Amino acid sequence: MRIGELAARSGVSVRALRYYEEQGLLDAYRSGSGQRHYPESAADRVQLIQMLYAAGLSSRTIAELLPCVEAKVNTPESRARLAAERSRIDAQIAALTRTRDRLDAVIRLSGSPDSGCMWIADQDVAAETSHSATP
Amino acid sequence: MRIGELAARSGVSVRALRYYEEQGLLDAYRSGSGQRHYPESAADRVQLIQMLYAAGLSSRTIAELLPCVEAKVNTPESRARLAAERSRIDAQIAALTRTRDRLDAVIRLSGSPDSGCMWIADQDVAAETSHSATP
DNA sequence: CTAAAACCTGACGTTGACGTCAGAGGCAAG
DNA sequence: CTTGCCTCTGACGTCAACGTCAGGTTTTAG
Numbered sequence: 001m002r003i004g005e006l007a008a009r010s011g012v013s014v015r016a017l018r019y020y021e022e023q024g025l026l027d028a029y030r031s032g033s034g035q036r037h038y039p040e041s042a043a044d045r046v047q048l049i050q051m052l053y054a055a056g057l058s059s060r061t062i063a064e065l066l067p068c069v070e071a072k073v074n075t076p077e078s079r080a081r082l083a084a085e086r087s088r089i090d091a092q093i094a095a096l097t098r099t100r101d102r103l104d105a106v107i108r109l110s111g112s113p114d115s116g117c118m119w120i121a122d123q124d125v126a127a128e129t130s131h132s133a134t135p
Numbered sequence: 136m137r138i139g140e141l142a143a144r145s146g147v148s149v150r151a152l153r154y155y156e157e158q159g160l161l162d163a164y165r166s167g168s169g170q171r172h173y174p175e176s177a178a179d180r181v182q183l184i185q186m187l188y189a190a191g192l193s194s195r196t197i198a199e200l201l202p203c204v205e206a207k208v209n210t211p212e213s214r215a216r217l218a219a220e221r222s223r224i225d226a227q228i229a230a231l232t233r234t235r236d237r238l239d240a241v242i243r244l245s246g247s248p249d250s251g252c253m254w255i256a257d258q259d260v261a262a263e264t265s266h267s268a269t270p
Numbered sequence: 271c272t273a274a275a276a277c278c279t280g281a282c283g284t285t286g287a288c289g290t291c292a293g294a295g296g297c298a299a300g
Numbered sequence: 301c302t303t304g305c306c307t308c309t310g311a312c313g314t315c316a317a318c319g320t321c322a323g324g325t326t327t328t329a330g
Binding site for chain 1: 286287288289290295296297
């Protein structure tokens with residue numbers, strides 16, 4: 001398929017796809033006239049790239065992790081890299097969970113009569129939140 | 136306390152604090168000579184701002200939520216706003232959890248003998264991940 | 271009192287992931 | 301063949317959250 005269709009299928013812009021190629025995240029076969037052609041699998045690849053972007057990884061980091069797909073690089077370094085990014089994401093989830101719980105506490109007090117919507121200290125959050133999990 | 140000490144305590148730069156003030160996120164008493172002075176509570180405030188930044192909120196959004204602190208704005212709009220951001224964060228946590236699980240699957244296969252480190256399809260991830268929670 | 275350290279405003283620089291525009295070429299339909 | 305849409309490269313624009321520098325005032329240590 002050509003770039004427009006891939007863009008439509010994967011929900012990203014044509015410009016973004018060219019940018020991904022420029023960053024070494026996505027390669028395309030070129031027809032004689034220079035037009036890009038992608039296999040079906042490219043859509044999945046783009047989804048994965050989007051996931052990693054959404055997880056806060058830079059294109060450089062993604063480029064360092066993705067070779068794991070094409071080549072059979074399974075070195076100690078690549079595994080360490082994967083583990084490092086995994087734990088980064090884990091920490092990010094934990095931080096987001098704390099933030100969400102804090103917002104929850106505010107929302108709960110916002111519903112109560114006179115509170116006037118005050119921000120809550122951490123111990124209050126801990127006391128009020130026994131339902132959503134922070135492992 | 137003055138801006139340098141607040142920066143040291145809260146772990147952000149002096150420039151960032153001035154930027155927060157510029158964005159209406161943080162106010163300071165000015166001494167006659169124009170220097171900023173902050174109460175102790177400012178450190179907590181800065182921590183909160185950092186939390187919300189880390190959760191992907193823009194300074195404009197934070198500025199719209201923070202008045203909830205000072206004034207007693209507890210309108211339906213403010214509560215809707217809080218709820219909206221809360222669910223945004225929730226969705227973000229869910230997406231990050233999926234990404235983490237996918238990385239986990241890759242890491243697990245990366246440890247097995249010949250696999251050559253392949254990326255995994257979603258059903259494989261679902262099949263392999265019965266331990267980490269995705270509520 | 272003086273020098274160093276901290277603070278002020280104002281303004282320009284940086285970075286990443288694209289958006290957008292210009293100008294030129296390619297491709298299927300009528 | 302030509303019309304209309306798609307694609308190409310190349311280059312400049314954008315936006316947010318600061319970094320950094322300049323040039324001047326204030327506070328503090330000795």
